[in-house]
Amino acid sequence: MTVRHQSAAALVAEDRLTDEEIARRMQIHRSTLAIWKQQPEFAALVSMHASRLSDQGLKPGIRGRDARAGKSMVRGQKLQTAIQLVAEQMLTDNEIVIRLQVKLRTLLALKQSPLFIRRVNEVRATIGVENFVQGQMERSKTRSPRRP
Secondary structure (H helix, E strand, O other), X not given: OOHHHHHXXXXXXXXXXXXHHHHHHHOOOHHHHHHHHXXXXXXXXXXXXXXXXXXXXXXXXXXXXXXHHHHHHHHHHHHHHHHHHHHHOOXXXXXXXXXXXXXXXXXXXXXXXXXXXXXXXXXXXXXXHHHHHHHHHHHHHHHOOOOO
């Protein structure tokens, strides 16, 4: 197998590029790559490169996607928590910022978003009027204690 075969097999094993991108990079036609992929020798090269990548951990493309997905999940969880906390009105903006470890300007920008406002109102509706009023009363008690 040529150096071009070796390089193409490594790119196929990484699974980051489309066949068209691999072919363009290798300066071959996409149909040529398709023919190579059907050859047992080429398939063996791809398997060898894939196992080498597996020995090093996850494939680079998958590792990057996993990291992005993890960050996206954390952002989503923070957003859900922010919606819940704002809807409950039990904490100040500064307390929410500290709890979620986000910037105040991020929270304030979120609170201006029509979608965020709609979700907060939906959560308030599910909490129910009684719980909402009770939360307001408890909040006022903790902020201004009664004098004897």
